[in-house]
Amino acid sequence: MLALKDLQRKLPICGALLMAVLALSGCSSQLADMTPADAQAHSREPGTYLPVHDLPPDRDQAVIPPDQRAKIEAELAAARDRQAAAAKDAK
Helix, strand or coil: CHHHHHHHHHHHHHHHHHHHHHHHHCCHHHHHHCCCCCCCCCCCCCCCCCCCCCCCCCCCCCCCCHHHHHHHHHHHHHHHHHHHHHHHHHC
16 A cells, blocks of 8 residues: 555656656757857868878888897887886786
8 A cells, every 4th residue: 555655646747747757858959069268160061081092191211120120029028027026026
């Protein structure tokens, strides 16, 4: 009996909340289009595509020579070994 009275009290409140949620959900599309005053305006033109075929300009610098590449790889390997040894000592 007590549960029925609680249900009778909660049912109108839940119904009012549901109606409020449904009424406010219709406003979400207008809220999404609103932007702050300092934001950049974005165009609403459909059909504008990104320039996917525009390639970046060629590089002015040459590729790293093999001897410098080997030196850099050796330095990185030595640093990795030092860090591995330090991590092993810390444990």
